[in-house]
Amino acid sequence: MAIDTHATDIEENRTAVxxxxxxxMLDDFLPSCDxxxxxxxxxxxxxxxxSW
Known part of the structure; x- marks a missing residue:
């Protein structure tokens, strides 16, 4: 049985999360408007x- 070693390069060691x-509550996100x-x-x- 083969055991994989950890990647040493940062690019190879990334995982998408x-x-x-x-x-x-929409009222908390955007106040009322025109x-x-x-x-x-x-x-x-x-x-x-x-800018508001």
């Missing part, structure tokens, strides 16, 4: 780039 994130589509897009863009 699946990760999932869940938003449980009802029109342009207002929604401005609000989302500001949230994504951190």
């Amino acid at each position: 699946p990760t999932a994130f869940a938003i449980t 009802p029109d589509e342009e207002g929604l897009m401005k609000h989302l863009t500001a949230h994504m780039d951190g």
